[in-house]
Amino acid sequence: MNPSTGTTALLARPVAAALLACIALSSQAGTPSFLCSKAKTWLEKTVCASDRLSELDLELATVYARLLRVTTGETQKKLAAEQNRFWATRNDCRAKPDPVGCLDTLYADRIATLRARPDFTEQRPTQVELPPETLSSVGEGWSKSLGKYRKAIRACLRRAPAPAKAVVAAWNDEQRDNAVGVRMQGPNDEIWMCVAAASGLEVFSLREPNEYETLPEPGPTYYPDPSSPPAGACGTPIQILDENDAPAGWLGPSCAPKVAKPVEPEPDPEASPEVR
Numbered sequence: 001m002n003p004s005t006g007t008t009a010l011l012a013r014p015v016a017a018a019l020l021a022c023i024a025l026s027s028q029a030g031t032p033s034f035l036c037s038k039a040k041t042w043l044e045k046t047v048c049a050s051d052r053l054s055e056l057d058l059e060l061a062t063v064y065a066r067l068l069r070v071t072t073g074e075t076q077k078k079l080a081a082e083q084n085r086f087w088a089t090r091n092d093c094r095a096k097p098d099p100v101g102c103l104d105t106l107y108a109d110r111i112a113t114l115r116a117r118p119d120f121t122e123q124r125p126t127q128v129e130l131p132p133e134t135l136s137s138v139g140e141g142w143s144k145s146l147g148k149y150r151k152a153i154r155a156c157l158r159r160a161p162a163p164a165k166a167v168v169a170a171w172n173d174e175q176r177d178n179a180v181g182v183r184m185q186g187p188n189d190e191i192w193m194c195v196a197a198a199s200g201l202e203v204f205s206l207r208e209p210n211e212y213e214t215l216p217e218p219g220p221t222y223y224p225d226p227s228s229p230p231a232g233a234c235g236t237p238i239q240i241l242d243e244n245d246a247p248a249g250w251l252g253p254s255c256a257p258k259v260a261k262p263v264e265p266e267p268d269p270e271a272s273p274e275v276r
Helices: 040-050 052-069 072-097 097-117 142-157
Strands: 168-170 177-184 190-196 204-206 219-222 238-241 247-252
Touching: 040 052, 040 072, 040 097, 052 072, 052 219, 072 097, 142 168, 142 177, 142 190, 142 204, 142 219, 142 247
Parallel strands: none
Antiparallel strands: 168 177, 168 219, 177 190, 190 204, 219 247, 238 247
16 A cells, blocks of 8 residues: 555554455455555555465565564664655556566565564464554544543553453543543453543543443444453454554454343242143
8 A cells, every 4th residue: 555645554554454354346356455445546556456466465464563563662663664665665666667577576575574584473472363553544433533532541541440451432521621431341341431631641530330321332342452452352353553653452343242041940840740
């Protein structure tokens, strides 16, 4: 995906959601790391139209994502800068006599360079197979505003009586100016309602919901632990990056409500047998 589209992530431009479902255009057979049905630029269309380039694009996204998982600090920043320079050079191939061959060489060389790094590993720390993506690209429902809610969410997480495993909703609180309401899920699925300043400097209230109030509808589930989503997370969460390209946790679909299985009544041993 062309850097000029405005998506700026550590993984750079590939869209992580496309790894789950890339709907190719009728003339496109490839399945790269971004959504071919939304391809607009010359680069995107060229990659999508070639099986070989699509495979290389997906392989590069996977290799790069694995390196992101094992690098930190200045090493990760340097890796990201190198990768951004690579993304930018791809458009140079458009002016070459053989643009497709040029892209093929660029991708193959970059993949070989990353695989040759001593910190590269084929092992993955979690079962999640998606590379990181910017929050602005994958946010849905309330999570579209997660960036501006995160300071309040962090304040609520710090005040929670136990480590919260998920945030299932956040909203602008109507009772206070510049305040955010947060619905959190505890380690044993207990629910906590929190109201904090949008700046994160103050928590106004933290309580359990009462049985008479109407709770905000849960939307996408935000898992704040940047290392991995908790065991039992619903669906396949996507690792997200904040506006500074730093890991910001995981976003996944909301969990379907559990339906209690009806309890069969115990037979009464003293009851009279049915007369037939």
